[in-house]
Amino acid sequence: MSNITFTMIKPDAVANGHTGKVINDIIEGGFSIKAMKYLHLSKEKAEAFYGIHRERPFFNDLVSFMTSGPIVAAVLTKENAVADFRTLIGATNPADAAEGTIRAKYAVSIDANAIHGSDSDENAAGEASFFFSAFEMF
Numbered sequence: 507m508s509n510i511t512f513t514m515i516k517p518d519a520v521a522n523g524h525t526g527k528v529i530n531d532i533i534e535g536g537f538s539i540k541a542m543k544y545l546h547l548s549k550e551k552a553e554a555f556y557g558i559h560r561e562r563p564f565f566n567d568l569v570s571f572m573t574s575g576p577i578v579a580a581v582l583t584k585e586n587a588v589a590d591f592r593t594l595i596g597a598t599n600p601a602d603a604a605e606g607t608i609r610a611k612y613a614v615s616i617d618a619n620a621i622h623g624s625d626s627d628e629n630a631a632g633e634a635s636f637f638f639s640a641f642e643m644f
């Protein structure tokens with residue numbers, strides 16, 4: 507599964523009208539969309555998705571932000587997908603994100619940072635199957 511990654515266009519980027527531009531950047535970046543959906547996360551689902559961050563001080567703020575509006579979830583494929591997608595989106599804090607990256611262009615702050623990207627092949631597989639059935643990713 508080293509050629510897949512999982513992404514979410516976060517509520518800030520959707521609310522600020524950046525969905526189309528972000529999808530365009532993803533395609534121009536060489537990624538193929540294997541599955542995509544537009545949805546509004548429940549509190550329960552956001553808490554489960556971010557379970558690995560449960561002990562971090564920003565956990566409650568992260569869950570309330572991620573449930574504040576609709577998101578776009580997608581599974582992407584490309585050679586070296588996880589690392590290349592992290593490069594395309596830029597650093598967690600948009601103030602540190604390299605010029606031209608999705609976070610540098612569209613993020614508002616370290617929490618409202620426009621987009622999620624998986625950090626390992628293992629997490630990419632788990633996150634993709636959290637949102638999509640095997641048949642939706644066919």
Ligand code: IDP
Pocket residue numbers: 559564567568597598616617618619621622623625
């Ligand atoms: P990543 O999204 O770049 O992988 P993580 O450290 O996995 O960053 O954090 C997950 C998400 O939690 C971030 O994308 C951001 O929305 C939020 N976050 C991370 N660090 C902070 C912080 O210090 N304050 C508030 N929110 C944060």
Ligand code: MG
Pocket residue numbers: 623624625
């Ligand atoms: Mg992360």
